[in-house]
Amino acid sequence: MVSSKKYDFLIVGAGLYGAVFAHEAKKRGKTCLVVDKREHIGGNTFCKKIEDINVHAYGAHIFHTNDKKIWDYVNDFVPFNRYTNSPVANHKGSLYNLPFNMNTFYQLWGTKTPAEAKSIIDEQSKKYQKKQPQNLEEQALSLVGEDIYYKLIKGYTEKQWGRKVTELPAFIIKRLPLRFTFDNNYFNDSFQGIPIGGYNELSGGLLDGIDVQLGVNYFKDKVALDAMAHKTVFTGKIDEYYNYEFGKLEYRGLRFDHEILAIENYQGNAVINYTEADIPYTRILEHKHFEFGQQKKTVITKEYPLEASTELEPYYPINDEKNNNRYLQYKNKASKDLVLFGGRLAEYKYYDMHQVIGAALSKTKKLFDN
Template sequence: MKKILIIGAGFSGAVVANSLAKTGRYSIDVIDERNHIGGNCHTERDKETGIMVHKYGPHIFHTSNKLVWDYVNQFDRFHPFVNRVKSIYNGQVYSLPINLHTINQFYGKALSPGEAIDWIQSKGDKSIQEPKTFEEQAKKFVGEELYKAFFYGYTKKQWGCEPSELPASILKRLPVRFSYDDNYYNDRYQGIPENGYSYVIERILAHDLIRVKLNQKFSGESDIDLDYHHIFYTGPIDAFFSFRHGRLGYRTVYFKDFREEGDHQGNPVINYADESVPYTRIHEHKHFTPWESFDKTIYFEEYSKETTETDIPYYPKRLESDLKKLKLYEEEVRLIQKVSFLGRLATYRYLDMHHIIEEALDCAAKFLESDKSV
């Protein structure tokens, strides 16, 4: 039986492990340097309140890929969940993403959808033809006033720099709607697992041919065990090569947690758009499980900062200097035999959970196809 090593017990590693184990042809070791499975999707019950807590920030599963939706629903029941984010700016609560209600409330209007389209177009900066930066994209998209209200302060806190230094591609992910639809996502399927994400991943890894070893650090290229037939690596690509071309830029986040009686904010996530507020958002965890009821509550203030050597990397910055380094690392990857790089950190891309699962299923399928004759 061929031995497989998988570094990382998040969705990427778990899905590949499950796909290979089901064939009965592989013995699989999954290692993770943390003391739990699930990576940044890890959830656990708070001992004091009993609330299911998203330990590394909010995760709402959303996809339009039925194959991926059906896949995760094998392992737990996903309750329907619509993410309705609010934003506080200048002492007022607004609905995100920017929609017809946001526009009418902000400008004190009662515009119809057609009137709102004309209104926003009139606000856009027509001098910007091809936006190159986040700031240019926002000003062209929604104009100076909405940009300053909902994007400038929040983005500056989130990324630690002026929005004019960020690529326009970051903002292209954020929709503007000319209806009263305040669903943050457009995907057909949206939900949260009844027993949490770590339970889902635990079920994915529950196979006799899979062994999970926690608190075990992988040191990268120098730590490759030649006894393994193949290795799947889901950690940071720069760490695998001992940062020989320099560290890739990430933003990380940290949380301050609070507990109190009752309900703190009445919503799962509220953004704080004012630059003067030090945190970017507050997430109140009991609102992610509306099918449960709790007398107490637990909420996290989320802060953003630069990633140091001891921090968990979250969001790839992908600035020009980062992409130059990434190209050098990708050239190194192409020279390595018997190692596959997959997932957010190993490919240095921002990926949602459904993207990660889809790519992991595809990676496993391609490997199994190529390994038939070996």
């Protein structure tokens, strides 16, 4: 009997997980239809060209990994530049290098040696190490002391989570990396960079030759879409897929305000964090610096954290005990389903880009090569 289904796979979501899955399936002779509710591919990695600058429309995406195979994999589609993430923190007009390193300690205290810096941190933190931390504030103070905590952690964290630090669980900050070297490289990974020409080059390469339909609300036409393929791969919110049967999973959201400025260089760095609680945005991005741009104008983006809702795009899962237990109910139900679930929203997990790609490669290898 000849099947009436046109595709082997319907893939819901044209972000990195869906694009990698589709590419790997196509390599093995499978047919795929990729649908996405947005009007573009690439998910949150999408770049919008403004004033000839690749603007990261959904916040900064800096690719970094220790996995050479994944680094080589993405570079097969587009060469990556040598961008190194070296953010700066602004607290009441004073600038501090991130992550916390010898440059930061010099800016805070004028210390010039690791021993001097360690002595101050030990002196400030030891008084908070006498009891088990009951919240994030107590945990952070026991790790780094008052100066780093109050200037560079407290306000930023309260904005990011929308809650007082004393209301946040201690486990959110299990450790705070302190570097006793003059190294402003935020990531420790061996490979780091930005695709030359923007992330659309990567997404486009992955989805080359694959049927893609944009502006498609999967849930409005679910029965007809599922009927087009032998199997569905779902990369959206797992709670939405099951119509919130066990309750809604909680996320933090973001709002992005993009602005074109008629100057060549606004802040001299791609990422500057604003750590004061009374400044409503967490950071300002200047996108041209991701690709060492020399354009006559510049584009900046202010990031405002907010509570996510059903209507707003979810960004950061709130992986507390309540939400994780709720997710496990969905995961258990999904394990009995014929649908394949993968990616940040379907797995209710904060994935970096290399982890999303790795998860998709692992899934397709297991599916097709075993």
